[in-house]
Amino acid sequence: MKLKQVCAGIDIGGTNCHIGICSIEGTVLASTVMPTAMFPDAKAFAKAASQWLKETAMRERLEIVTAGIGAPNGNYYTGNIEYAPNLEWKGIVPLAEEFKSASGIDEAVITNDANAAAIGEQYYGGAKGLDNFAVITLGTGVGGGFIVNGKMFYGADGMAGEFGHMTVVNEGRLCGCGRKGCVEAYASASGLIRTAQELLEKPEAENSALKKINPAQLTCPDIFEAARYGDDTACAAIDQTAIYLAEALVNMTALLSPSHIFLYGGLARAGDVLMVPLKYHFKQRMLKHHRGRIELGVSLLPENAAIIGAAALGWSEFGKHEFVED
């Protein structure tokens, strides 16, 4: 019996690594999660991931023919993770090579998680048939993946799309990258929490429902929930986040003129409570010739999108992918 050909999709995060096996139709056939901190280096991770993939493929009678890896600061050209501030694996980490040698899968490509999300959106999400669009990831960090003239855009060095490190505040908050005022320091989960914490220290926040929560334990869902009930401080924190994110989106659209922008990740799933103010500020600030031309919405990828995105990268490289319509 001929084995079904599948793709390994791996998403490396600061907290967890998601590993999955994906069909060409974009279905995740099996998946697992491993805490990133379990692995002192990329070699140890590559070994464990390969082990799981081999065992699962054998059990499910699958043949893994290609692999895609999404990782912070993943460089498509070199196959390395390069100076990822949110990872314990420091400096230049040759992850694609480590994975190829541990797994025996010859086709293994890496890119950053936002690029993987963009390819996933193009293959399996809301961007089917679009040639110029952006995916912005809003999670622990903030990232960007850009499809330009129908293709993933890597730039001269494989590192294009660092949307999170566009400056939005002069001499603003210190960012993990070492610079100041990056949009990541405001529109990431921790950025929103910090904004709310700062506002909660002001006298006008006296009656905020968020006051009942230990500030050190405040979460984004707390803030979104309070805002849905009309809490002024929560709404103000979200509005300020929306302003900075809109500012960065406008700067990005000035340069790239995408037709669509898809927001992806934890904050994007908050729904109207973030999207309504964000769309307002984006429209207010955008260049005149962009008005009415750019659609801003939420990613249509399903829950396990990180694996699907990484797998789409693998399939795109495998060169066998035909455009999949629902």
Next chain:
Amino acid sequence: MKLKQVCAGIDIGGTNCHIGICSIEGTVLASTVMPTAMFPDAKAFAKAASQWLKETAMRERLEIVTAGIGAPNGNYYTGNIEYAPNLEWKGIVPLAEEFKSASGIDEAVITNDANAAAIGEQYYGGAKGLDNFAVITLGTGVGGGFIVNGKMFYGADGMAGEFGHMTVVNEGRLCGCGRKGCVEAYASASGLIRTAQELLEKPEAENSALKKINPAQLTCPDIFEAARYGDDTACAAIDQTAIYLAEALVNMTALLSPSHIFLYGGLARAGDVLMVPLKYHFKQRMLKHHRGRIELGVSLLPENAAIIGAAALGWSEFGKHEFVED
């Protein structure tokens, strides 16, 4: 006798329109200048330009086979100038159509002046053989043209590359586009002059050589000249300009990861007096993984670069252009 095939290159500026005839090798065979204010609308300009081109081509025994037009807010896809703040021709102006019908030249394409400069740089300047680079124009306005994966990047709507309208100062100077704090409001000729004027009003500028000039008549060459003699106020004005420009360049490189950035236009010709502080601030601010990877320098296009750039656009469209080596 067979006529030599040539391209019309037209550059529309806020003050002057440059019209030329250019060989495929990038030599300007004839050129003229017409003040933009002479023409109440694009139709009148198209008629006058066509007239000059026809007479000149006939006299010089040339056949104009294609035409490229660089214009502020020129949209490659539509052939229109769209809401150009620095032009008297308001709203949406169908210049390519007007020009085709007045001149009888079937192949006439339009793009913004910075995109034309980028194509010129790729064909005839310092970017031969480069696949990912940026040209930033520093003149009356500030613009950007991006070659991505070897091709001019127009975005979804033909308007990509609006580098000048990236915000660099929160709630900063009002820009011609109606927004606040755009890099154009700081790193254009008038932006630099305004910065110097503001600094000259401070007590510490008391001994500045620039104090001898009527502030309303201050020019960029005055400021550069004073800085070359070590004038503190002039140096401070240039340094501040360099900081804002560097900030926008870093944001752009975060997104686009070009291998080279070429500066073009009046300010770029100032030389070391601007380039030394600019390179310093750019290096200080850039993302870690970009260090040592991005070359920042001045355009290698000659004097009449605007015509050459527009003509390169025409040739690129004509599809006959072979890569020209010196």
